[in-house]
Amino acid sequence: MAMILESLETGPLAVNCYIIGDDAGHEAVVVDPGGNVSDIKSVLARNELVPKLIINTHAHFDHVGGNKELSESYDPHLPIAIHPAEAGLITQLENMASMFGVRLENSPPAERMLKEGDIIRVGVIELQVLETPGHSSGSISLVVKGEDMVIVGDLLFAGSIGRTDFPGGDLDTLLANVKEKIFTLGDDVKVLPGHGPATTVGRERRFNPFFGTQAPLFF
Ligand SMILES: [Zn+2]
Ligand SMILES: [Zn+2]
Numbered sequence: 001m002a003m004i005l006e007s008l009e010t011g012p013l014a015v016n017c018y019i020i021g022d023d024a025g026h027e028a029v030v031v032d033p034g035g036n037v038s039d040i041k042s043v044l045a046r047n048e049l050v051p052k053l054i055i056n057t058h059a060h061f062d063h064v065g066g067n068k069e070l071s072e073s074y075d076p077h078l079p080i081a082i083h084p085a086e087a088g089l090i091t092q093l094e095n096m097a098s099m100f101g102v103r104l105e106n107s108p109p110a111e112r113m114l115k116e117g118d119i120i121r122v123g124v125i126e127l128q129v130l131e132t133p134g135h136s137s138g139s140i141s142l143v144v145k146g147e148d149m150v151i152v153g154d155l156l157f158a159g160s161i162g163r164t165d166f167p168g169g170d171l172d173t174l175l176a177n178v179k180e181k182i183f184t185l186g187d188d189v190k191v192l193p194g195h196g197p198a199t200t201v202g203r204e205r206r207f208n209p210f211f212g213t214q215a216p217l218f219f
Contacts, residue, residue, distance in 0.1 A: 001124055003147055004028070006043050007192070011035030012102045013062035016194055018151055020144065021049035025123035029053045030078075031142065031151055032194060033066030040070060050074075052122045053112070056082040057153025057194060058139040059089035060166070061097040067107035081112035081120065083131065085138025085168075114140055127151075130181045134174020135162030141182065149190045150201075156182060156191060158199035161210050175210065183211075 001024040010017040011034025019040065021028030028049035033040055044051055054071060056064050059082065067090065071078040082090065089096070090107035097104040114120070118129040126145035133139050135154045139162075142151040154162035156178050164171040182191070187202030206212050 001025070003125065003144070004047050004049065005144075005147075005149075006047065007198075008036070008039055008043060009034075010040065011062050011065045012100075014195060015062045016192065016196075017066070018192060019043055019047075019049070019051075020122075020125055020127070021047060022123045022125055023047075026050055027052050027123035027125070029055055029120065029122045029125065029127065030070060031055045032057055032063040032153070033070045034062050035065045037066045037069040037073065040066065041073060051078055053120065054078050054080045055114070055120065055127070055142065056080065056086065056090065056110075057141070057151065058083070058136045059086035060136065060154070061093050061100070061102065061104055063153070063194060064090050064093065064107050065097070065102075065104045068105045071108055077108070079111040080108060081114050082110045083115065083138030083140050084113045085133075086136065087113065087138075119145075132177040132181055133168070134164060134170055134172075134177050136166060137168035143185065148186070148188055149192060150182060150185055151192045152182060152194070154194040156204060156208075157193045157195060158191075158197050158204070159208055161208075162194075178204075178211065 004021040015034030018031040128143040
């Protein structure tokens with residue numbers, strides 16, 4: 001079997017939605033459907049994948065805006081998985097999004113609560129949950145087992161880090177989690193962030209201005 005990984009930018013703030021599937025069992029998970037649900041469904045269909053679960057790295061509206069439409073596109077509805085500290089927020093999206101001038105439908109409630117060490121199995125795919133708060137209180141990262149790959153939500157970006165000025169954010173917590181839980185995965189591990197291009201642990205450990213001790217590659 002080979003893993004299928006596709007990403008597309010979705011929703012009002014261009015969130016990276018990741019689709020991970022296996023080409024043998026044809027099952028998939030969808031991480032952070034920010035919107036553009038018809039595009040997400042096209043990618044799934046093109047790869048002959050049937051989604052089994054929606055996972056939200058955290059509850060900010062830009063990452064969950066497509067939950068309802070995507071979940072209800074399938075019969076039975078796709079269940080939603082999130083950390084318990086974020087679960088209450090996804091059913092109050094309308095208020096959050098309207099503060100940013102965006103109209104969104106509330107997400108259906110989450111059916112699966114994720115915590116540190118949980119393994120999410122979909123077909124032969126295994127995703128290991130890391131609790132990585134700092135950008136928000138229940139932010140998680142997902143290690144794609146056997147693939148040297150980690151999905152980090154808005155914890156860490158190529159050359160930057162997630163904002164910590166929203167409720168539940170904390171800079172020291174974020175920096176500690178990146179160092180203790182992401183950088184320890186190994187320099188070759190690919191980092192798939194919630195916004196912007198993919199990077200690697202090694203590159204961020206050395207050159208990210210919030211962590212690195214070496215001069216940046218480019219000025
Ligand atoms: Zn966020
Ligand atoms: Zn975001």
